[in-house]
Amino acid sequence: MSQAAPASSADMATRLRAVARRCIEGAEDVTGVCEITSGASQSLWAFDAITPQGAVPLIVRSARLWSEQAQAGSAGMAAEAALLRLAAAGGVPVPALHGELRPEDGLGEGYVMERLEGETRGPRILRDAAFNAVRPKLAEQCGAIMARIHALPRAELPPLRTAFARDEALNWAQRLGTGGGKRPVLAWALRWLLAHAPEPQTHATLVHADFRNGNLMIDSEGVRGVLDWELAHLGDPMEDLGYFCMNAWRYGQIDQHAGGLGSREALFAGYSSVTGVPVDAARVHWWEVFGAFKWCISCDSMGQAFSSGLDPALERAAVGRRASESELELLHLLAPRP
Structure with missing residues (x-):
């Protein structure tokens, strides 16, 4: 995997001009080139392609090689692009894909997509009037969208890794060990996860694996787009519901268990309205615990990337500082109940 590193916005604009002319019909120039740095694990640049019909708002997303461990778990840019196409065809709200990057673009692996209007910042979504x-x-809307993701036809998916509960627990434990992190709470959580891991489903489905408040573009009408498909894989669909319910994505609205937006019951109702099958709450709980475990390791990895x-x-x-929050959440989730 390769990645170029443009030295400036002017350098980036030169490269994006050629990309826009290839991907956008009638594109003559680009303007408003600006890097998006709000916590993105991959490289994101916003820009407008100028055409005779007006400006076309776009995003270019490309691989950032800050962590070999993180990239090892990534679906890859080609798979992300394929998933965006398939999701759009399956009724999942996603940005429209306009094209994929080529080696001669000098931007590494990635793609160009529609720049949606709306809000992604979780605290604002939860508090702004x-x-x-x-x-x-x-x-409820998020539950229904997850169900549509899980229903995307397996035969049309790009090549993706397959991992169920026990696989994922061991996979992320290995990442922690490779990174050199030593957190006793994680060792305790791992023992619980392995002891209570649900058996694999008969058929693996597509799992987004990072569906949360903060990776959704939302406007006054609802969810405009599901973003950041880099962790997508095949596995247990309950993983997405559990991850969405993590305290980390409630941004202070701790009593609203579904991403700070509402109740678990509302989330489950939205999911079942599409699948026609009740949600297994115990299975979702396991994945919520796993989500806190995974997020703690991710935070630890990012903190080490900075400090090194x-x-x-x-x-x-x-983000690295938030590892301690996840440790506290794991203690809460696994504490014996009277």
């Missing part, structure tokens, strides 16, 4: 009317509907100088971006340091 602009979302007051739609907020009560979002948990591998990635000096302040976003890595900011």
Whole structure:
């Protein structure tokens, strides 16, 4: 995997001009080139392609090689692009794909997609008055969208790794060991995860694996787009529901268990409205515990990337500090109940 590193916005604009002319009919130039740095694990640049009909708002997404461990678990840019196409055809709200990068573009592996209008920042979605009317509907809507993702035809999916509960627990434990992190709470959580891992489903389905408040573009009408498909794989669909319910994505609204947006019951109702099958709450709980375990390891990895100088971006340091939050959540989730 290769990645170029443009030295400036001007350098990036030169490269994006050629990309836009290939991907957007009638594109003559680009403007508004700006890097998006808000916690993204991959490289994101926003720009407008200028055409005779007006500006076309776009995003170019390409691989950022700040962590070999992170990239090892990534679906890959080609798979992400294929998933966006398939999801759109399956009724999942996603940005429209306009084209994929080529080696001669000098931007590494990636693709160009529509730049949606709306809000992705979880705290704003939960608190701003602009979302007051739609907020009560979002948990159920998210459940229905997850069900549509899980129903995408297996035969049409790009090559993806397959991992069920026990596989994923061991996979992320190995990442922690490789990274050198030593957190006793994670060792305790791993023992619980392995002892209570649900048996694999008969058929693996597509799992987004990072479906959460913060990876959704939302406007006053609801979810406009499901973003960040880099962790997608085949496995247990309950993984997405459990991950969505993590406390980390509630942004202070701790009593609203479904991403700070509503109740688990609303999320499950939205899911079942599409599948026609009740949700297995115990299975979802296991995946919620696993989500906190995975997120703690991810935070630890980003913190190490910053402290070692591998990635000096302040976003890595900011996320790295959140590892302790996940340790506390694991203690809460696994504490004996009277």
